[in-house]
Amino acid sequence: MRLYRALRALVxxxxxxxxxxxxxxxxxxxxxxxxxxxxxxxxxxxxxxIWLRPPWPEVAVAPGTDHVLVQALEDEGFTTVEDxxxxxxxxxxxxxxxxxxxxxxxxxxxxxxSRFESTVRAYRNAPWRPVRGLEVSIGEGAIYGRxxxxxxxxxxxxxxLVFGLGGVARDRDDGTLEAELALPIPRVVVGLxxxxxxxxxxxxxxxxxxxxxxxxxxxxxxxxxxxxxxASSATAAAIGIAVVGTAGIKxxxxxxxxxxxxxxxGLAGAGAALDLGWVPIASLFAGGSxxxxxxxxxxxxxxxSLVFALRAGRT
Amino acid sequence: xxxxxxVAAVARLDLRTELKGRQGFxxxxxxxxxxxxxxxxxxxxxxxxxxxxxxxxxVYGDVPHAVLALPGVSVRxxxxxxxxxxxxxxxxxxxxxxxxxxxxxxxGPDSPVTRVSVPRVISLPQRTMLLGLLSASVLTGxxxxxxxxxxxxxxxxxxxxxxxxxxxIVGGKFAAWGGLGALATLVAAATAIAAGHAPFGWWLxxxxxxxxxxxxxxxxxxxxxxxVVGGTTTTLRVLxxxxxxxxxxxxxxxxxxxxxxxxxxxxxAVVAAGQTWPGAWPPxxxxxxxxxxxxxxxxxxxxDLEEAPDRDPLERTLFLAAGLGSLAALxxxxxxxxxxxxxxAGNQRLSDDLPPENxxxxxxLGLLAICVVRAAxxxxxxxxxxxxxxxxxxxxxxxAIGVVLAALQLVPFPPLTDGPLMASFSERLGAAFxxxxxxxxxxxxxxxxxxxxxGVLLRSLGPLGSxxxxxxxxxxxxxxxxxxxxxxxxxxxxxxxxxxxxLVAHAVWFALPM
Numbered sequence: 137m138r139l140y141r142a143l144r145a146l147v148x149x150x151x152x153x154x155x156x157x158x159x160x161x162x163x164x165x166x167x168x169x170x171x172x173x174x175x176x177x178x179x180x181x182x183x184x185x186i187w188l189r190p191p192w193p194e195v196a197v198a199p200g201t202d203h204v205l206v207q208a209l210e211d212e213g214f215t216t217v218e219d220x221x222x223x224x225x226x227x228x229x230x231x232x233x234x235x236x237x238x239x240x241x242x243x244x245x246x247x248x249x250s251r252f253e254s255t256v257r258a259y260r261n262a263p264w265r266p267v268r269g270l271e272v273s274i275g276e277g278a279i280y281g282r283x284x285x286x287x288x289x290x291x292x293x294x295x296x297l298v299f300g301l302g303g304v305a306r307d308r309d310d311g312t313l314e315a316e317l318a319l320p321i322p323r324v325v326v327g328l329x330x331x332x333x334x335x336x337x338x339x340x341x342x343x344x345x346x347x348x349x350x351x352x353x354x355x356x357x358x359x360x361x362x363x364x365x366x367a368s369s370a371t372a373a374a375i376g377i378a379v380v381g382t383a384g385i386k387x388x389x390x391x392x393x394x395x396x397x398x399x400x401x402g403l404a405g406a407g408a409a410l411d412l413g414w415v416p417i418a419s420l421f422a423g424g425s426x427x428x429x430x431x432x433x434x435x436x437x438x439x440x441s442l443v444f445a446l447r448a449g450r451t
Numbered sequence: 452x453x454x455x456x457x458v459a460a461v462a463r464l465d466l467r468t469e470l471k472g473r474q475g476f477x478x479x480x481x482x483x484x485x486x487x488x489x490x491x492x493x494x495x496x497x498x499x500x501x502x503x504x505x506x507x508x509x510v511y512g513d514v515p516h517a518v519l520a521l522p523g524v525s526v527r528x529x530x531x532x533x534x535x536x537x538x539x540x541x542x543x544x545x546x547x548x549x550x551x552x553x554x555x556x557x558x559g560p561d562s563p564v565t566r567v568s569v570p571r572v573i574s575l576p577q578r579t580m581l582l583g584l585l586s587a588s589v590l591t592g593x594x595x596x597x598x599x600x601x602x603x604x605x606x607x608x609x610x611x612x613x614x615x616x617x618x619x620i621v622g623g624k625f626a627a628w629g630g631l632g633a634l635a636t637l638v639a640a641a642t643a644i645a646a647g648h649a650p651f652g653w654w655l656x657x658x659x660x661x662x663x664x665x666x667x668x669x670x671x672x673x674x675x676x677x678x679v680v681g682g683t684t685t686t687l688r689v690l691x692x693x694x695x696x697x698x699x700x701x702x703x704x705x706x707x708x709x710x711x712x713x714x715x716x717x718x719x720a721v722v723a724a725g726q727t728w729p730g731a732w733p734p735x736x737x738x739x740x741x742x743x744x745x746x747x748x749x750x751x752x753x754x755d756l757e758e759a760p761d762r763d764p765l766e767r768t769l770f771l772a773a774g775l776g777s778l779a780a781l782x783x784x785x786x787x788x789x790x791x792x793x794x795x796a797g798n799q800r801l802s803d804d805l806p807p808e809n810x811x812x813x814x815x816l817g818l819l820a821i822c823v824v825r826a827a828x829x830x831x832x833x834x835x836x837x838x839x840x841x842x843x844x845x846x847x848x849x850x851a852i853g854v855v856l857a858a859l860q861l862v863p864f865p866p867l868t869d870g871p872l873m874a875s876f877s878e879r880l881g882a883a884f885x886x887x888x889x890x891x892x893x894x895x896x897x898x899x900x901x902x903x904x905x906g907v908l909l910r911s912l913g914p915l916g917s918x919x920x921x922x923x924x925x926x927x928x929x930x931x932x933x934x935x936x937x938x939x940x941x942x943x944x945x946x947x948x949x950x951x952x953x954l955v956a957h958a959v960w961f962a963l964p965m
Contacts, residue, residue: 158827162681168778168820169688175785182792226569240564244571250546253566260563264543274804291688298683305596306678309603344816351786351810389600389679390469391477393592398481 149329196234281353289365300376327444334373363426374440461623576725583661594669599682632662782817849952853959
C-alpha cells in the first residue's frame with residue numbers, strides 16, 4: 137500500500153513538475169532556441185552561399201597569355217585584366233589572383249582560389265586539381281549532422297543542470313519544496329519526481345533537434361545520438377539535484393551552478409579525449425551505443441534522488 | 452536621484468546572498484581557476500602551425516599511395532579527415548589544405564603549374580580576449596539569480612516597496628556582479644602582464660567592459676524572470692549567441708576598418724580586448740560603444756523591473772498571433788523547405804538524396820510540440836486543443852467535407868510559383884495537400900495540422916487567425932488552395948466546436964487519393 141501510494145505520488149509530482157516547467161515561457165523558449173538558432177544558421181549560410189555565387193572577382197593576366205586560358209577563366213565567371221606584372225600586382229594586393237599561364241599567384245584564403253587554380257591546371261592538363269566544397273554526400277552529411285546534434289546536446293546538458301539545481305533552489309525559495317517535503321511520502325520521491333520531470337521535458341526537446349537535423353543533413357546513428365543526449369541531460373539534472381545542497385535561501389545559487397557548468401563541459405571534453413562512451417555527458421563526443429550511458433544515467437538519477445533525500449532531511 | 456550608499460547596500464546584499472555559507476568560495480575559486488591559467492600559461496598559439504604547414508594531416512577518399520607514404524599523413528577510412536581525394540573522369544580532385552610536399556608528389560618532377568602563395572595578413576585576437584569571455588561566462592548563474600532569485604524569495608517586492616529606487620536596485624546588482632567580473636579580469640590581465648604574456652596597452656580599457664556588458668545584458672534579459680530557472684535558461688541561450696555573433700561581426704567589419712569593427716557594441720569590446728587592432732582609437736571606440744549599450748540595458752531593466760509591461764487585449768492577441776505564427780512557420784519551413792536550398796547553393800546531389808519525409812516528420816513533430824506546450828499551460832488540456840466530444844452530425848459533415856476536399860484536389864489552382872524549384876518548395880510546404888507522396892509521415896502532418904491550426908490557433912486567435920495562419924504556414928506559394936482548404940476545415944471545427952470533425956475531413960481527404 138505504501139509503495140502504491142509512493143508510486144502514485146511519483147507520477148503526480150512528476151506530471152505537475154513537468155507542467156510547471158512547460159508553463160514557464162522563458163523555459164519553453166529556451167528549449168526551442170538551440171534547434172532554431174542552429175537550423176536557421178545553416179539555412180542562412182546556404183542563402184549566403186547562393187548570394188556569393190558568380191560573378192567572381194578579377195584576375196590579373198600577363199600580356200600574351202593564351203586566349204584559350206583567358207576564355208576559360210571568363211567562362212568560370214572571372215574578369216580578366218591584362219597586367220604586365222601579375223605577380224607584382226598580387227604581392228602588392230592590387231588584385232588577389234594572377235597568372236601568366238604557368239604560374240598562379242594567389243593571396244592566401246581567397247574564397248575562389250581553388251576554382252582559379254583548378255581552371256589554370258585544367259588548361260595545362262595537370263593530373264590533379266584543388267577543389268573547394270566538393271559535394272557533400274549524404275553519408276558525410278550524416279556525420280556532420282551527428283556532430284551538430286552532439287553540440288546541441290551539450291546545451292541541453294546545461295539546461296539539465298539548471299532544471300535540477302535551479303528547480304530545487306527556486307522551490308526552496310518560494311516554499312514549494314517545504315510543502316512537498318511535508319507530504320506523507322518518502323523524501324526520495326520528491327527528488328526523483330524532479331529528476332524524471334527534467335528528463336521528460338529535455339529528452340523530447342532534444343529529439344526534436346535530431347529530427348530537424350535529420351531533415352537538413354540526416355544524422356548518423358540517430359538513436360544512439362538521442363540516447364547519449366538524453367542520458368547527458370538527465371545526468372546533468374541529477375547532478376544538479378544532488379549538489380544543490382541548501383542553495384536558495386540559505387546559500388547562493390551562483391557557486392554551485394558555476395561548478396556544475398565547469399564539471400559538465402569538462403566531462404564532455406574529457407570524454408572525447410578518453411573515449412568514455414559509457415559515462416553520460418562524457419559519452420556525448422565519444423560515440424558508441426547509447427544504451428550503457430542511458431542505463432547509467434538512470435542509476436545516477438536514483439542515487440541523486442537518494443542523496444537529495446538525505447540532504448533535504450538535514451535542512 | 453541615485454544614492455550611492457543604497458546602491459552599495461544592494462550590492463553588498465547581493466554578494467552576501469550568493470557568496471555566503473560553505474559553498475560561498477566556489478564562485479571566486481572557479482573564476483580564479485579559469486582565469487589565472489589563461490593569463491599565466493605559455494602561449495599555445497605559437498605551437499600550432501598554419502593549416503598548410505601542419506606536420507600531421509588526416510586524409511580520406513582515393514588517396515594516392517605516394518601521398519600515403521609521406522611522413523605525418525594518416526588515413527581515415529570512414530571519412531571526415533582534413534584532406535579529401537576523389538577521382539572523377541580520370542582527374543584527381545583534392546579538397547582541403549594541401550601541404551607543399553603533397554603538392555610536390557601529386558605534380559611529379561615536371562610541375563605543370565606553379566603556385567605562389569602571397570600570405571594574407573590577418574590580425575587575430577590574442578588570448579587576452581579569453582579573460583573577458585571566461586569571466587562573463589562564470590557570472591551567468593549569479594546574474595540570473597540576482598533578479599529571479601529575489602522574485603521567488605519575494606524580497607524584490609520588499610525592496611521595491613521600501614525607500615529604494617528601482618535605479619538603485621539595478622545599479623546595486625550591476626555594481627556587485629559587474630564589479631566582481633571587471634575586477635577578476637583586471638587581476639588576470641595584471642597577471643598576464645607580469646608573466647610577460649601580454650603588454651601594457653589600450654586593450655586594458657575595453658577588457659573590463661566585456662563582463663560589465665554581460666552583466667548589464669543579463670540583468671535586462673532576466674528583468675521579468677520569475678525565478679532562477681527561467682532566468683538562467685534565458686541567459687544561457689542568449690548571452691553566448693550575442694557575445695559570439697557580436698565578436699564575429701566586429702572582427703569582420705574590423706578587417707574593413709578597425710573603427711568600424713570597434714563601433715559594434717559588445718563585439719567591439721570583445722575583439723579589442725584581444726589586442727586585435729593597433730592604436731588607441733579602436734579600443735576607446737569599442738569601450739564607448741559598449742558602455743552606451745550598458746547604459747541602454749540598465750535603463751531598460753530599471754524601466755521594466757517592477758512588472759512586465761501591461762498590454763491591452765488587442766496587443767496581447769497580436770503578440771500571441773505573431774509568436775505562434777512565426778514559431779509554427781519556422782518549425783515547418785526549416786526542415787521541409789531548407790533541404791532544397793542545398794541544390795541552389797551548388798550541391799544538387801545532397802538535395803536530391805535527402806528524404807523529404809524526414810522534413811515532414813520533423814515539421815509535424817514541431818507543430819505537435821507546440822500543441823503539447825499549449826495543452827500543458829491550459830487549465831483543461833482538452834479545452835486548449837478543442838478536443839470536445841463531437842456530435843454524430845459533426846462527424847457526418849466532416850466526412851462530407853473530406854470528400855469535397857478530395858474532389859478539389861483535381862481542380863488546378865493558379866499557384867504563385869515560377870519554375871520547377873518553386874513548384875518543389877510549394878509542394879513540400881503543402882505536404883498535407885499531397886497525400887500521394889507524403890506517405891506515412893503525411894498522416895502525422897494531418898494530425899498536427901488539425902491539432903495546431905484547428906485546435907490551438909482557432910482556440911487562441913479565432914477562425915480568421917486560424918485560416919490566415921494556415922495559408923501563411925502551409926500554402927504561401929499556393930494561397931488560393933490554402934485559403935479554400937483552411938476555410939472549409941476551420942469552418943467545420945468552428946461550427947461543431949470540436950477539432951474531431953475537421954480531423955475526420957482531413958483524414959478522408961488524405962485517404963481517398965490513396
